Amino acid sequence: MTSQQQVFDAIDARRDRIVEFLTEFIGIPTENPPGRAYPEGAAFLEQALNARNYDVETVPVPQDVVAEHYPDRAEYPRTNVLGHREYGDGPTLHFTGHFDVVPAGVDWTRDPYDPVVEDGKLYGRGASDMKSGIAASLLAVDALEAADVDLAGTITQSMTVDEETGGFTGLGYLVDEGYFAETDYCIYTECFDSTRVCLGHRGVLKFEVTAKGKKSHGCMAHDGQNAITAMQDFLGRIEEYRETLHTRTTDLPVTPPESRHADISTTMIDAGYSENVVPDRCTATFYRVLVPGESVSDARSEIDARLQATQEATGAEFDYDEIMFAEPAEVPRECTVSQTVATHVERHHGDVEFVVSPGSDDQRFVVNDGGIENCIVYGPGLLEQAHVEDEYVPIDEILTAAKVMAATTIDLLGETEPN
Template sequence: MLRNSCLNSAIEKIAGDADQITDDMRRMLAVDTCFPPGNGYGQFADLMMQLLTPMNFSCQRISVPEHLWQAPDGSAQGDRVNVLATLNSGAAENCNLYFHTDTVPAGDGWRFPPLALTVAEGKLYGRGAADMKGTIVAAMAAVRAAQACNLPLRFNPVFLLCTDEEGGLYPGIRYLAEQQLFSGHLLSFNGGAVPRIWAGCFGSIDLKVVITGRSAHSGDPLLGINAIEAALPLMNALYQLKGEVEQRTSVMPSPPHYQGQPLTSLLTLASAHGGSKGSTIPERFELLINRRYAPEEAFDDVWQELTQCIDQAMDGSRALDVSLQLIGHLAPVADPYGPHWPRWQAALTQGFGFPREAFKPWGSSTSSDMGWVQQAGIQEILLGGLARPDNRIHAADEFTTMADVIALSQSILAYLADDFQPTQGI
């Protein structure tokens, strides 16, 4: 990659920006944006506007209407505040930089405070450090370096700071895309620090089944209806369906760690809740089903298969009621490749030092809210991020490293810079 002295100075400036990077991350991790419930989005939006406005970003707060995101089980709470922040650098084209602002709940098992930045053992610990508040920090450092060095940009950076990627019925990016509030290609940071060409991902459905029986004393159960026992035929039927579903393969190339095995559709009995004590017949039983479906499968067909399985299994049951609640849905992503991908690959090579020949296309059976972006008309989606196999995303002691944050920031800077010239043949 050829770069002039101005670009070279800006890239070097990022490496010397560790103190500001650390301070930005500390402030972001301190805001609890876990989903569920998602009560912290407004506070995080306030923080981001405080950080971005002095950098000459023009910021908009955009809330998703409640009737779109409110789930039947009440798991989502609080205003769904998204921030759309645009820096008009005079470029002819925008590049939309997507970040989800929510995290999974902290959970148990942490050695360090989860809602604070801990710098220890050569790592940056905290919930969201890698997934994905650290990527916001990296993008801010890239823009800060460009401004300090008066570096001309090829693209106007547009930060899309969005809600409810970690679950829920209506991710914020879906609303922004469907309302046509941004245009141009999109760079998602919901990926990893790896030489990957994104080939797409599966969709995901979270379906809750609520079975209602009748409580009674377990020593005098004649008038009772045991909701857990009434659900046994359903769990057996779903487990049988699981075996059928997971025989279906996708043409999407699988990740390297699959060692040549294909990606398959998935069905998981993910959560079960019912009962309170041994002396009481349980009146209510809740079963959460997760279904991962390939781009080759249609949502309507997947939904019909699930609901028919449930209806047939519960036909003739003594249960007083069986209700179905769709509490989460992400659409699959079909091949998101496009004309900007070679430049992004070259930028990742610049930042992380990946060999050009290491880049391979693969998809995954994990899911993304980018499927809604494609359905709204934006096909090309670039992918990067801070995720690595060992940095405990969604687990206790999540971390990233300063080296990875700087490398990602340098990649973003190179991609945005007008003078960055990818090497021929990448």
């Protein structure tokens, strides 16, 4: 039997190699939207898995499936990448993470796609969210191999697209196509820092509403019907709804604690042509957050009731268009993978924090659609670094997370008995 310290030493010995790997990986600008450089990202990961002797499978997403979810981006090819290592007939552990990143923006003090290391931190877009998570799970298995650990099960690594815009053609597609059918345990390596075990997330419903009025000259407003005025009625009902939602709380450890309630926000408004024209269109966009225990279908019904009331009150016609939804997800703190990861987090940090994410992520596909209870979120990187300028990940975070992943792998899959 190999000692855990041998595995940990193998991880520490690969510090420079994993920084080199991650530097090249971050340098590929896999921005979403729209899905830029996905082929280059997939090819890089395919090569990395082949170099490690995984059985590699690339899964292109059919264009009609992409068009169903992202009609304005269907011309951008999308490919998910999987690698399998079968050691024995024991359980299967599936590490999964996404390789798309949000657009870098313009306010960086460094080139977001020319990563640099400063003071033990690696800077670049995707450093925390979440290319370091993919690097950590690869590093964990590299170290197990280097230490000659004889595992008794199977490891799968999957790297997916489009999490930043809903994940439907990424992890959602893999779950729909049966790639998780044989999975016993799953670790989604999203950034939450290496001291935390994430048990689930809140849900979201993004939608827009358009009020339809009648255009007229501003000096003859009586000839028109002002769509902005009609929208004001609906916005008032949304504010009342928001107050109601704030009374719907959860006892789950959503972090930060201020996010432990349902919510709705008006996030964008578009109306008007000129200062002297009564507008016949006003479109508002909304972001409805659901706590575990709520459902998207119930949220739709509540919104529709308020929309119907506004139409009756104003006489205006309204259109409802859904942008994206994600059901809440949660798993028990007592599930095997959660407790196993927590044990090893405590050994490295002295304590562990169980949390629930304030926003949605791809865990829901595995838990809700795949029916796999033993699925938690654990990875390096800092949640507060996600989507910000000058994003970074502490290199020690990657190494610690890899050690937790490696030790967890041994416990979950077991080791073969020597002959």
